[in-house]
Amino acid sequence: MGDPRVVWCNMNTVVSGIVIGSGQLRIPSHIRILHVEQEVEGDDTSALQSVLECDTKREGLLKEEREISAKLNASR
Secondary structure (H helix, E strand, O other): OOOOOOOOOOOOHHHHHHHHHOOOOOOOOOOOOOOOOOOOOOOOOOHHHHHHHOOHHHHHHHHHHHHHHHHHHHOO
């Protein structure tokens, strides 16, 4: 069924920590919890682009694609 992902966005990290740490929210062992810094420099990057850039496997494949394309174009 693919790679389903859930993102919980919450401005109040104290409440998030209490809910997660208190056992009120049961998280299966196959789920990873990542903390994202809230205070960041603003720029023109969309929220979607920011999330996509966090996928290191995808970013690595895109980099490899660019490198291969550059080599192919250089040999023409």
